[in-house]
Amino acid sequence: MAEGTIKKLTDKGFGFIDTGNGEDMFFxxxxxxxxxxxxxxxxxxxxxxxxxxPKGPRAENVKLA
Structure with missing residues (x-):
């Protein structure tokens, strides 16, 4: 499993994870x-x-590290 840091949370129930390699992962x-x-x-x-x-890469099975 990969690890990252939550970069942004929205009030619409999704967010983005800073993967540490310069790209953010949607969840x-x-x-x-x-x-x-x-x-x-x-x-x-x-x-x-x-x-x-449906719109590209996304994080699945997200849990606290």
Whole structure:
């Protein structure tokens, strides 16, 4: 699993993870595991699996690291 830091959260239920390689990874609250969207905050470390969504790359199986 890859790890990164939550860079941005929106009020629409999705956010972006700073992957550490200069690119951000999109995630949706439906891809969270063991944590609710409301428990997340910017700057938290998370682990995730890289996947593909209808609009391109996205983080799946997102959980606190």
């Amino acid at each position: 949706h609250n439906s891809n969270l595991e063991g944590v609710s969207y409301e428990q997340l905050s910017e700057g938290q470390r998370v682990s995730y699996t890289e996947g593909r969504g």
